[in-house]
Amino acid sequence: METGTAGDNMVEPTTTVVIETLKLFGPKAFKWLKTKAVGRTLLVVGPAEAGKTSYVRYLRTQVLQREGYLPRTEDVEKSPSFLIKVGPTGQLYLDAKYMRDTPGEASIATVVKYVLRYKPHALVIVLDLRGEEYERSRKWLEDFCAKMVEKTTVKTRKVLRTQKRMRYIQILTNKIDKVKKKKAAERKDKVQGIARDELVKVYAGVGANIFAFPTVLVNPPNREDLIKNAIVNLSWALMGQRNL
Ligand SMILES: Nc1nc2c(ncn2[C@@H]2O[C@H](COP(=O)(O)OP(=O)(O)OP(=O)(O)O)[C@@H](O)[C@H]2O)c(=O)[nH]1
Numbered sequence: 001m002e003t004g005t006a007g008d009n010m011v012e013p014t015t016t017v018v019i020e021t022l023k024l025f026g027p028k029a030f031k032w033l034k035t036k037a038v039g040r041t042l043l044v045v046g047p048a049e050a051g052k053t054s055y056v057r058y059l060r061t062q063v064l065q066r067e068g069y070l071p072r073t074e075d076v077e078k079s080p081s082f083l084i085k086v087g088p089t090g091q092l093y094l095d096a097k098y099m100r101d102t103p104g105e106a107s108i109a110t111v112v113k114y115v116l117r118y119k120p121h122a123l124v125i126v127l128d129l130r131g132e133e134y135e136r137s138r139k140w141l142e143d144f145c146a147k148m149v150e151k152t153t154v155k156t157r158k159v160l161r162t163q164k165r166m167r168y169i170q171i172l173t174n175k176i177d178k179v180k181k182k183k184a185a186e187r188k189d190k191v192q193g194i195a196r197d198e199l200v201k202v203y204a205g206v207g208a209n210i211f212a213f214p215t216v217l218v219n220p221p222n223r224e225d226l227i228k229n230a231i232v233n234l235s236w237a238l239m240g241q242r243n244l
C-alpha cells in the first residue's frame with residue numbers, strides 16, 4: 001500500500017519521513033504504526049438502541065451477533081486502532097486510528113460537543129427505522145443537525161478545525177429486517193434529505209454528499225451484504241488519494 005503523496009493534504013511531509021523510517025521495523029510494526037500516524041478517526045452517534053455498538057463490534061470483528069441484550073453504552077468508548085481489508089476481494093483498507101462509540105442516552109448538546117471535541121474524519125450516524133423508533137430517530141436527527149448548525153455558526157478555531165478535518169458523513173438506517181421494504185426506502189430517503197439539507201451548512205462539500213445505507217446489524221437474518229456495502233463506501237471515501 002502506498003503511504004503519502006504530495007497530493008494528500010492529510011499527510012504531512014514529516015509524517016512520510018517517519019513512515020519510511022518505521023518500515024525498517026518490519027511489515028507488522030509498520031502497519032500498526034502507520035495506522036497510528038495517518039489512520040482516520042471515526043465517531044459513531046445516534047439515538048439510544050439504534051445499533052451503534054452493534055456496528056462498532058461488527059467493524060472490529062467482522063461478525064454479526066444475534067439480536068439480543070447488549071449493555072447500554074454509558075460513556076464514550078474508544079476502540080484501539082485497527083486496519084481491516086474490505087471489498088469483495090479485500091482490495092480496500094479501512095485504516096482506523098480510533099473509533100469512538102457514544103451513548104445514545106446523551107443529550108443532543110453533548111453529542112455535538114463530542115463532534116467538536118473529537119473532530120472525526122468520518123461521522124457515522126446510526127438510526128432505527130422501525131415504526132415509533134423511526135419517529136424518534138428522525139426527531140433525533142433534526143435536533144442534532146439544528147444543534148450542529150447553531151454551534152458552528154461562530155467560526156472559532158475549534159469549529160474551523162472540526163470542519164476542515166471532516167471527510168465523510170454516513171447514515172446507517174438500521175433494523176430494516178423489521179420494516180416493510182417500501183417504508184424502509186421512504187424513510188431512508190427522508191433522513192438522507194434532512195441530513196444533506198442541514199449538514200451542508202456545517203460541512204459544505206461533505207454535507208452535500210451524505211448517503212444513507214440500509215443495514216441489518218444482527219444475524220439472522222443474514223444481510224451482511226448491506227453493512228459490507230456501507231463499509232466499502234466509507235473506506236473508499238476515507239482513502240482519498242493516499243492509496244491510489
Ligand atoms: N432486529 C434488529 N435488531 C438489531 C439490529 N441492530 C441492532 N439490534 C439490536 O438492538 C439492540 C440495541 O443495539 P446496540 O448496538 O446496543 O444499540 P446502541 O445504539 O449501541 O444502544 P445505546 O448504547 O444504548 O445507545 C440490541 O439488542 C441489538 O441486538 C438490527 O439491524 N435488527
Ligand SMILES: [Mg+2]
Nearest residue numbers: 052053072073
Ligand atoms: Mg451502545
